[in-house]
Amino acid sequence: MSKFSLEYEQAQLRAFSAFLLERQQQLANMCDQAKKSGQSTLINPVQFESFPSEVLASYVQAYKRALRPMLPSGLSVSGLCRVGSKHDGGYVMLPPGEGGVVYSLGIDDNVDWDLDMARRDFRVWQYDGSITSLPVNHSSFCFEPLFVHGTKKGASSAIADKVATLPQLLKRNGHWGDKRIILKMDIEGSEWDVFKQLDYEVMQMFSQILVELHVEITDLIRLPYFTAILNKIKRTHLPFHVHANNCDRPVNFCAEKFSYRMEVSYVRREDYAGFTASREFYPTPLDAPCLPELPEVELGYFGLPDRSNG
Numbered sequence: 001m002s003k004f005s006l007e008y009e010q011a012q013l014r015a016f017s018a019f020l021l022e023r024q025q026q027l028a029n030m031c032d033q034a035k036k037s038g039q040s041t042l043i044n045p046v047q048f049e050s051f052p053s054e055v056l057a058s059y060v061q062a063y064k065r066a067l068r069p070m071l072p073s074g075l076s077v078s079g080l081c082r083v084g085s086k087h088d089g090g091y092v093m094l095p096p097g098e099g100g101v102v103y104s105l106g107i108d109d110n111v112d113w114d115l116d117m118a119r120r121d122f123r124v125w126q127y128d129g130s131i132t133s134l135p136v137n138h139s140s141f142c143f144e145p146l147f148v149h150g151t152k153k154g155a156s157s158a159i160a161d162k163v164a165t166l167p168q169l170l171k172r173n174g175h176w177g178d179k180r181i182i183l184k185m186d187i188e189g190s191e192w193d194v195f196k197q198l199d200y201e202v203m204q205m206f207s208q209i210l211v212e213l214h215v216e217i218t219d220l221i222r223l224p225y226f227t228a229i230l231n232k233i234k235r236t237h238l239p240f241h242v243h244a245n246n247c248d249r250p251v252n253f254c255a256e257k258f259s260y261r262m263e264v265s266y267v268r269r270e271d272y273a274g275f276t277a278s279r280e281f282y283p284t285p286l287d288a289p290c291l292p293e294l295p296e297v298e299l300g301y302f303g304l305p306d307r308s309n310g
Contacts, residue, residue: 004055012055013221019051020218050252057256059223066230067264069278069302070238072271077284080241084113088290091210092241092265096120096182101175103127103166105148105194106186109135113184113210122182125173129162142173148185150193166194167202175205182208189214195229203236209266212245216260237266238275242282244297246289259297263290278302 004012071077072094084090089112099121104114107128114124118140126134129147146164170176183206185191191211215226244250245261252258269275282299289296 003058009055012053016051016053016056016221053253056220056223056253056258059220059227060253060256060258063223063227063230063258064302066227066234067239067242067262067302069240069242069280069282070275071240071278072267073274073276077241077278077280077286080286082286083116085110086288087292088245089113090288091184091263092243092284092286093182093208093210094240094265094267096122096208101125101178101181102184103169103181104184105166106184106188107131107134107143108186111136111138111141114138114141117182125169127164127169129159147190148187148194149190150195150197166198170202170205177205179205180207181205182210184210186212189216192226192229195233200236203233204268204270206237207268207271209233209237211264211266213262213264214260220258233266236270237268239264240267240275240278241265241284241286242299242302243287244283244299246291246294246297250297259299 075094079094080092081095082090083093083096089110091113096117097120100123102114102117102122102124104111104117104124104126105128107114107126108131111126111134114126115136115138118124118138122140124138124141126141126143127146127148128143129145132145134141134143146162146169147159148166148169149163151165152160152163167176170178170181175181185194187194191213213226215223219226241264243263244259245263248260250257250259279301282302283296287296
């Protein structure tokens with residue numbers, strides 16, 4: 001139950017909406033001035049100053065609690081491994097072993113993780129409707145230029161013929177019921193609807209889930225909705241590692257720090273007898289900045305209420 005009244009929450013959210021509109025106009029003016037002067041400009045609308053909102057701070061706290069890393073009992077960060085590249089394209093995992101099935105959703109121009117899994121004798125099923133071919137090929141890759149959404153109905157008419165759902169692909173590829181699949185997902189915000197639509201039976205097919213979670217600046221008032229989806233995931237899987245993508249700098253709401261893009265590693269709950277809250281400081285030695293030219297984002301003792309940055 002919220003500690004704020006409905007009227008108070010609505011007033012703070014209206015104030016934040018007005019702030020976003022004002023900031024948007026400022027950015028548009030900056031772009032116009034740069035264009036008139038013949039200068040090139042690259043302005044990231046996510047990078048804005050802090051907004052003093054207790055309501056948004058409470059939303060962020062709940063979101064972070066849903067991502068609190070829980071390690072399988074008896075396992076420490078030293079028992080994890082990094083698969084893929086050192087920077088963008090690498091993910092922290094539980095040791096995946098050798099051989100099996102991988103679904104890689106969202107490719108763009110980076111298949112470092114896919115190649116590493118293929119070298120471990122995994123068959124890699126890849127989907128990305130934004131590209132027509134892979135940057136690098138491998139005999140273990142199975143690529144199709146398809147977008148993966150939660151439902152085909154939610155896709156725009158422009159891409160409707162290039163959209164599939166994860167259950168459709170699992171059935172078509174003969175993987176339905178296989179409970180050894182590893183899922184990697186970086187689909188620029190569509191992950192929320194995918195997870196919303198996946199039922200318990202499908203979720204139980206994945207031994208590990210590696211996902212980059214995306215929240216846009218205009219979606220901050222929807223954080224309770226995203227948190228509800230994260231809590232749904234926790235019915236079957238628990239997060240055991242978190243890392244902030246440093247392409248956007250974090251913002252603060254009443255000193256509560258929030259990162260817009262989070263790389264999260266999940267493991268299936270039923271595979272372990274118990275879990276304990278991680279006592280690690282994030283980023284860990286296994287992590288590296290996605291963009292090496294920018295500093296890493298410190299999450300601290302992420303989600304732990306009795307330690308700093310929690």
